[in-house]
Amino acid sequence: MAGFAALGLSPWLREQCAQLGISRPTPVQESCIPVILNGQDCMGCAKTGSGKTAAFVLPILQKLSEDPYGIFCLVMTPTRELAYQIAEQFRVLGKPLGLKDCIIVGGMDMVTQALELSRKPHIVVATPGRLADHIRSSDTFSIKKIKFLVLDEADRLLEQGCTDFTKDLEVILGAIPAQRQTLLFSATLTDTLQQLKTIAMNKPFFWESSSEVRTVDELDQRYILVPEKVKDAYLVHLIQKFQDEHEDWSIIIFTSTCKTCQILNMMLREFNFPSVALHSMMKQKQRFATLAKFKSSIFKILIATDVAARGLDIPTVQVVINHNTPGLPKLYVHRVGRTARAGRHGIAITLVTQYDIHLVHTIEQQIKIKLKDFAVEESEVLKILTQVNVTRRECEIKLESTDFDEKREKNKRKQLILDGKDPDLEAKRKAELEKIKRQKRKFKDQIQETLQRRQEVQLQRKREQKQKQAILEKA
Numbered sequence: 001m002a003g004f005a006a007l008g009l010s011p012w013l014r015e016q017c018a019q020l021g022i023s024r025p026t027p028v029q030e031s032c033i034p035v036i037l038n039g040q041d042c043m044g045c046a047k048t049g050s051g052k053t054a055a056f057v058l059p060i061l062q063k064l065s066e067d068p069y070g071i072f073c074l075v076m077t078p079t080r081e082l083a084y085q086i087a088e089q090f091r092v093l094g095k096p097l098g099l100k101d102c103i104i105v106g107g108m109d110m111v112t113q114a115l116e117l118s119r120k121p122h123i124v125v126a127t128p129g130r131l132a133d134h135i136r137s138s139d140t141f142s143i144k145k146i147k148f149l150v151l152d153e154a155d156r157l158l159e160q161g162c163t164d165f166t167k168d169l170e171v172i173l174g175a176i177p178a179q180r181q182t183l184l185f186s187a188t189l190t191d192t193l194q195q196l197k198t199i200a201m202n203k204p205f206f207w208e209s210s211s212e213v214r215t216v217d218e219l220d221q222r223y224i225l226v227p228e229k230v231k232d233a234y235l236v237h238l239i240q241k242f243q244d245e246h247e248d249w250s251i252i253i254f255t256s257t258c259k260t261c262q263i264l265n266m267m268l269r270e271f272n273f274p275s276v277a278l279h280s281m282m283k284q285k286q287r288f289a290t291l292a293k294f295k296s297s298i299f300k301i302l303i304a305t306d307v308a309a310r311g312l313d314i315p316t317v318q319v320v321i322n323h324n325t326p327g328l329p330k331l332y333v334h335r336v337g338r339t340a341r342a343g344r345h346g347i348a349i350t351l352v353t354q355y356d357i358h359l360v361h362t363i364e365q366q367i368k369i370k371l372k373d374f375a376v377e378e379s380e381v382l383k384i385l386t387q388v389n390v391t392r393r394e395c396e397i398k399l400e401s402t403d404f405d406e407k408r409e410k411n412k413r414k415q416l417i418l419d420g421k422d423p424d425l426e427a428k429r430k431a432e433l434e435k436i437k438r439q440k441r442k443f444k445d446q447i448q449e450t451l452q453r454r455q456e457v458q459l460q461r462k463r464e465q466k467q468k469q470a471i472l473e474k475a
C-alpha cells in the first residue's frame with residue numbers, strides 16, 4: 001500500500017495527518033484522493049469507519065491551499081451532529097491554512113449563521129433544510145463560485161425518508177455553479193447510483209470496496225430472539241453484563257422512536273446506569289451537550305434514534321444494541337457501523353422478536369453474512385423481569401404527565417405542513433394503516449395458533465394410535 005506522498009498530498013498535509021496518527025491511507029483514500037486531486041468527480045462507497053471523511057477533506061484542503069478563497073467548498077450532510085464532526089476534521093487538518101469554516105444547521109441562531117456566511121468562510125458544512133432557508137431568505141452570501149460540492153451520506157440525502165431533503169437540495173443545486181467538482185460518499189451508495197449520477201455529472205470515478213460483505217470483519221454480529229414483553233429485561237441484563245465485564249466500554253442503544261428513546265433512558269437511569277438520550281425532539285443545544293458527554297465518556301451509554309445512526313465517529317464505542325430490528329438493511333449497516341471503526345473490534349447485538357425474523361433474513365441477505373445467536377442466561381433475565389417491567393411502566397406514566405406527547409404531535413403537524421401535507425388527512429391515513437397492521441398481526445397470531453393446535457391434535461392422535469396398537473399387540 002502506497003503512502004500519502006505517492007497519492008500526491010503535500011508535505012504540510014502529510015504532517016497534519018501524522019499528528020492525528022494517520023500514517024497510511026486506507027483503500028478508499030488511496031483510490032479517491034488522486035482522482036479528486038486530478039479534478040474528477042468522485043463517488044466513494046466504502047464500509048463504515050474506513051476513513052471516507054479524510055478521503056475528501058484532504059484533497060479539498062490541498063486544492064484550497066493552492067487557490068484560497070471563500071466560499072470554496074460546500075459540504076452537505078443529513079444530520080446536525082455530523083455537520084459539526086466534519087467541520088472539525090476540516091479545522092484540525094486545515095489548521096496551518098488558517099481555515100475559516102462555517103456550520104449551517106437547523107436549531108441554531110439564523111442571524112448569527114447569516115453573518116458568518118457573509119464573511120465568506122472557506123468551507124461551509126450544512127444540513128439541507130437550513131441552508132435552503134438561507135438561500136431563499138438572504139442575498140448577503142453567494143455559493144455561485146464554489147469549487148467543490150460534497151454530499152456526505154449521499155444516499156440518505158437523496159432518499160425520501162421521514163425527513164425528505166430532496167426539495168431543499170433542489171434549491172441548493174440551483175444556487176451553485178454547474179462547473180464544479182462533485183464528491184459523493186457513503187457506506188451504502190449502490191441503490192441510489194443512478195440518481196447520484198445526475199448530481200455528479202462530470203464522468204464520475206466510482207470506487208467501491210471489493211468485499212462482498214457489507215460490514216467490517218472486526219464486527220461481531222449477534223442476535224437474541226426475545227418475546228416483545230421481555231425485551232427490556234434483556235436490555236438491562238446485557239448492559240449490566242457489559243458494565244460488569246468491561247468498565248471502560250461505551251454502548252450505543254438504537255431505538256425506533258423518540259418516545260421509546262426517552263422512556264428507556266428514564267428507565268436505565270432508575271437502575272443507576274450512566275445513560276443519556278439523543279433524539280430529534282430534544283433542543284439542539286441539549287443534543288450537542290449530550291453527545292459531548294458521551295464522547296468524553298462521562299456517560300457511557302447513549303440511547304439514540306436513527307439520528308445517530310450515520311457517520312458519528314466515537315472510538316470508545318465497543319457495543320451497539322439494536323433495541324428494535326431495523327426495517328432496512330441499510331439502516332442496520334449504518335447503526336452497527338458506530339462500532340468496530342478504523343480497524344478496532346466491536347460487537348453488535350440485535351434484539352429480535354418473532355415478528356421481526358423476516359427482517360433479519362433480509363438484512364443477512366443484503367450484508368452477505370449470517371448473524372450469530374448471542375447466548376444469554378435466561379434465568380438471570382427472569383430474575384429481573386418484573387422489576388424492569390414495573391420500572392418501565394412507571395417511567396411511561398411519568399412521561400405521560402409531561403407535555404412530551406403534545407410536543408411530539410405539534411412537531412409532527414409542523415413538519416407535515418412544511419411538507420405541503422394536510423395533518424388531519426395524514427392522521428386518518430396513519431390510523432387506517434395501523435388498523436390494517438393490527439389486523440394482519442392478529443391474523444398471523446390466529447394462523448400460528450391454529451397450526452399449533454393442529455400439530456397438538458396430530459400428536460395426540462399418533463399417541464392414541466400407538467396406545468391402541470400396544471393394547472392390540474398385548475391382546
Ligand SMILES: Nc1ncnc2c1ncn2[C@@H]1O[C@H](COP(=O)(O)OP(=O)(O)OP(=O)(O)O)[C@@H](O)[C@H]1O
Binds near residue numbers: 022023024048337
Ligand atoms: N488512514 C487512516 N489511518 C488511520 N485512521 C484513519 C485513517 N483515515 C481516517 N482514520 C480515522 O478513522 C476513523 C473513521 O473515519 P471516518 O469517520 O471518516 O469513517 P467513515 O468511512 O466516514 O465512516 P461512516 O460510513 O460511518 O461515516 C476516524 O476516527 C478517522 O480519524
